[in-house]
Amino acid sequence: MADTDEVENDVEHAVIAHYRLADDGLGEPGQRDVVRQARSLLTEAIEHADVGEFEGNEYGGGEVVFYAHGPDADALFSVVAPILNDLPFRPAHVALRYGSVDDPSAAEHRVEL
Template identity: 75%
Template structure:
């Protein structure tokens, strides 16, 4: 995964989406295929709206986590929300981090999907 601060201060906020998968490992192949398609749509939507960048995913422990970074977590989430809602895996939640990953006091807000 890329360093969210590498692009400078413009990309310190984050939207981190967590989805529970079918098993305790990496999920089923069909689930990973759905995630791959959604990632392409998310990256395209974020780029077109010019609100940040989609950074990828992390699988393990029966879940997938999707990462995106931008200058404003709320604006980034507004673009991502319809696509995140479309993913069928539940339970799921999103964490909006308003500040740098290096700032332990950066406020975070959890939204259940």
């Protein structure tokens, strides 16, 4: 039988950042360069702070979405917020999910950037 602390640490929280791009496709080439730089900065910051993992990003429908997960969405967001706020794309928002993607009762909090 697993102890309670072990079970709680297995729950993955997430930070999911959504940014509107210049067009309805994949954005402009300069925007994709900014996204590549942001990926590197996010990966480095998350690993350095040991608060989770940067999962990557995806393009579609005129937006780019960044995904990160870890055991504490608030701690993860506090590390990535300065980088996310510096991105020039707007409108933008971040969803902090407190629980597994498979858990329909997981709480979510939206932060406008």
